[in-house]
Amino acid sequence: MKLKEWWHKMGSPRWFYQISGPWQVGCGILAAVLLTVGTIWGLAFAPEDYQQGNSFRIIYVHVPSAMLAQSAYMLMGAAGFVLLVWRMKLADMVLASVVPFGMSMTALALFTGAVWGKPTWGAWWVWDARTTSMLVLLFLYFGIYALRQAIPREEAAGRACAVLALVGTINIPIIKYSVDWWLTLHQPATFKVTEAPAMPPEMWLPLLLNVLGLYCLFGANLIGRLKLTILEREKNTSWVKQIVAGAAA
Amino acid sequence: MSGFTAQLRREWLLLVQHSEEALNPLVFLFLAISLFALATGGGPDVLRDTAPAIIWVLVLLANLLSLEALFRRDFEDGSLEQLLLKAEPAFLVLLAKVLVHWAMSGLAMTLLAPLAALILYLPSSALPTLMLGLFIGTPALSFIGAIGAALTVGLRRGGVLLALLVLPLYVPVLIFGAGAVSEQMAGIETTAQIYWLGVITMAALTLAPFGIHAALKVSLEQ
Amino acid sequence: MSFDSIGEFMTMGGHGFYVWLAYGATLLVLAANVLSLSFARRRYLRDAQALAKRQGGTEPAACDPIADPENSRGLG
Numbered sequence: 135m136k137l138k139e140w141w142h143k144m145g146s147p148r149w150f151y152q153i154s155g156p157w158q159v160g161c162g163i164l165a166a167v168l169l170t171v172g173t174i175w176g177l178a179f180a181p182e183d184y185q186q187g188n189s190f191r192i193i194y195v196h197v198p199s200a201m202l203a204q205s206a207y208m209l210m211g212a213a214g215f216v217l218l219v220w221r222m223k224l225a226d227m228v229l230a231s232v233v234p235f236g237m238s239m240t241a242l243a244l245f246t247g248a249v250w251g252k253p254t255w256g257a258w259w260v261w262d263a264r265t266t267s268m269l270v271l272l273f274l275y276f277g278i279y280a281l282r283q284a285i286p287r288e289e290a291a292g293r294a295c296a297v298l299a300l301v302g303t304i305n306i307p308i309i310k311y312s313v314d315w316w317l318t319l320h321q322p323a324t325f326k327v328t329e330a331p332a333m334p335p336e337m338w339l340p341l342l343l344n345v346l347g348l349y350c351l352f353g354a355n356l357i358g359r360l361k362l363t364i365l366e367r368e369k370n371t372s373w374v375k376q377i378v379a380g381a382a383a
Numbered sequence: 384m385s386g387f388t389a390q391l392r393r394e395w396l397l398l399v400q401h402s403e404e405a406l407n408p409l410v411f412l413f414l415a416i417s418l419f420a421l422a423t424g425g426g427p428d429v430l431r432d433t434a435p436a437i438i439w440v441l442v443l444l445a446n447l448l449s450l451e452a453l454f455r456r457d458f459e460d461g462s463l464e465q466l467l468l469k470a471e472p473a474f475l476v477l478l479a480k481v482l483v484h485w486a487m488s489g490l491a492m493t494l495l496a497p498l499a500a501l502i503l504y505l506p507s508s509a510l511p512t513l514m515l516g517l518f519i520g521t522p523a524l525s526f527i528g529a530i531g532a533a534l535t536v537g538l539r540r541g542g543v544l545l546a547l548l549v550l551p552l553y554v555p556v557l558i559f560g561a562g563a564v565s566e567q568m569a570g571i572e573t574t575a576q577i578y579w580l581g582v583i584t585m586a587a588l589t590l591a592p593f594g595i596h597a598a599l600k601v602s603l604e605q
Numbered sequence: 606m607s608f609d610s611i612g613e614f615m616t617m618g619g620h621g622f623y624v625w626l627a628y629g630a631t632l633l634v635l636a637a638n639v640l641s642l643s644f645a646r647r648r649y650l651r652d653a654q655a656l657a658k659r660q661g662g663t664e665p666a667a668c669d670p671i672a673d674p675e676n677s678r679g680l681g
Contacts, residue, residue, distance in 0.1 A: 177628070178614060181607050188617035191624050195631040218597060235638055242634045246627040253623050273551040280547050284538050290605040294534050297598045298548060301530055304590065305552050308583065312555035316562050351635065358642045365649060378653040 145222045147364040148373055154357050161354035168347030176340035183337075192250040194341055198348040200243035200264070203271060204306070206236030206352065210278065211303025214296030224360070226292035227367070229299065230282065231359035235352055237275040243268055263314040270309050274302045288367070386472075390479035397456075398487055405487045408449040412492060415441045416499055427504045434503035435513070435564035442492050442517065443524065443553050447546055449488045450528040453480065454536040454599065464603050467596070474592045481529050481595070489521025505564075512567040512577075516560045520580040526591035527552050533598035537605050555583055 176194035183190035210232050217225035247265055248258045259265070278295050285291035368374045398405055419437050423429045430437075457463035467473050496514050499505075505513065531549035535541030563576035608614040617624045 173628075177624075179607060182618065187620055189620040189623050191617070192627040195627055199631065199634075234641070238634050238638060242631060245630050249623050249627045249630075253620050270551050270554055273547070277548040277551065280544055281534065284535075284541075284544050285605065287605050290601050293601045294598065297530065297534060297594055297601065301527070301552065301594050305555070308555045308586075309551075312558040312579070316558045351639075355638055355642060358646070362642065362646050362649060365653075369653060375657060378650060378657060381650050381654070 145224060147223055147227070147368055150224055151361055151364050154361060158354050158357040161350045161357065165347050165350035165354055168343050168350060172340045172343030172347055176344065180337050180340055186254055189250060189253040192246055194344050196243060196246040196250055197341060198345045199239045199246065200268060201345060202348050202352055203236055203240040203243050203268065206232050206239065207271060207274065207306065208303055210236070210299040214299040217293060217296040218300070227360050227363045229292055229295055231356055231363055233275065233279055235355055237279060240268060240272045240275055244272065261317065263317045266313045266317065267310045271306070387475040387479050390476045391483065394480055394483035398483055404452060405449070408445040408488060409491055409495065411448055412441050412445040413499070415444070416502065420502065431504045431506070434500065434505040435561045437503060438496065438499050438513065439557055439561040442521065443550065443557060445492065446488050446521065446524045446528060447549060449484065450532045451542060451545060453484050453529060453532045458536045458602070463599065467599060473596050477592045477595050481525050485522050485525040489517065489525055493517040493521065506568060509564050509567045512573055513564045515577055516563045516580055519577060519584055520556045520560045523556050523584040523587040524553060526587035530591055530594040530598055533595045533602060537602040556580065
């Protein structure tokens with residue numbers, strides 16, 4: 135009963151706008167603290183890798199962005215499902231708001247991967263399984279972005295993106311599996327950078343902090359974008375006009 | 384079931400009426416294969432090694448070209464809307480449409496594969512794997528692609544967008560399909576890839592009609 | 606501290622270029638995400654206020670003269 139009520143409330147952009155402020159601030163502060171501590175720890179205090187030396191420190195920015203890129207797409211798939219089944223307005227806004235952050239994280243993961251690959255593999259680009267899946271993920275993000283741009287009516291664009299995001303989310307595991315399977319067959323002795331067998335805690339703790347910190351930053355950014363989208367889409371309601379007028383002072 | 388067969392017959396008649404349109408992607412397939420031969424200098428070694436990749440990539444692209452027309456005519460003359468409204472299970476109507484599309488793209492390309500293999504010097508021992516892979520894998524292309532076609536049917540310039548939406552989703556089929564042929568040529572067991580193509584096609588067959596239906600409803604509303 | 610001096614920290618044992626390039630790009634992307642949101646929010650509020658002011662000016666009848674002007678403009 136309680137849950138159903140909450141679910142119902144989640145459909146109301148106004149309600150979300152009013153309760154989400156503290157969450158945004160909380161996530162933002164947490165993100166700043168975690169990312170600062172994690173990054174300084176990782177850059178200056180974590181021991182260097184006995185094989186890769188200091189280039190290994192790129193892990194502290196590469197892995198969090200790669201994880202976030204995938205989670206953000208999954209979140210779009212989930213939001214797409216909610217939108218198609220329950221027609222929840224907020225789900226449509228989530229779908230629209232996730233794209234910039236998720237897409238930039240995918241590109242960033244590819245870039246930092248290339249920068250890490252140069253000193254490790256001796257080449258900027260290697261067709262290894264993770265890189266290739268990440269590249270396909272970037273194309274999937276481009277698809278969502280382009281589809282939204284191409285459809286003029288906002289509601290139709292949202293639901294079209296929902297269908298695409300759902301199809302993409304079902305496809306991601308298959309893509310990952312097929313790419314893994316194919317490339318390990320061709321390069322059996324690939325040096326797996328992120329699978330160091332036994333990382334000592336002083337190496338993986340900063341990574342954990344940065345991963346959590348980036349998720350918090352994503353949360354804060356997502357809430358902020360959602361609030362802005364709510365203001366834009368509900369601009370003719372009286373409560374939004376009051377907020378706009380109140381912000382003048 | 385009668386709705387399904389009636390739809391199948393209708394689609395087939397339409398296809399026969401516009402057969403020249405349906406042939407274009409097949410011509411494209413061979414045109415593009417010739418371009419590859421010209422660009423690489425026609426050396427048998429190069430062509431043989433890259434033949435699985437060339438054939439599979441071009442099958443993907445030819446399939447994509449034929450997709451644009453899948454819902455276009457029905458969408459423009461309004462019969463698509465009626466079809467979805469009156470059809471009891473829209474599932475069967477869509478299934479019929481996609482199957483007929485597959486017959487003219489995937490199936491036709493499977494039957495023409497020996498010719499493509501011949502001009503690319505693919506060893507005849509690898510031909511059964513190529514044809515089996517195409518036969519089992521191409522239905523998935525039609526089903527997944529139909530979702531993209533349904534999403535873009537209402538847009539004026541949907542062509543490039545359709546490619547952008549659909550090609551990343553084709554990646555697994557491409558990997559297993561082309562992979563099976565190259566491995567056959569290297570003398571490695573390829574049953575696993577064929578099974579995987581079957582799995583993907585079955586999954587697409589069961590799930591994609593829902594996606595196509597949802598996408599068509601969105602396109603019809605705008 | 607796994608480095609003995611600032612210089613060593615900067616060169617990262619010969620990998621300085623790669624490490625700082627990766628961290629710099631990350632900082633840039635994260636900052637762009639945060640800043641673009643705050644710019645967009647500010648631009649939206651400015652535009653919406655300008656619009657409200659214009660509407661308030663041309664359609665005074667829509668305002669409730671008894672309520673305080675701030676609110677009446679908001680509701681109008």
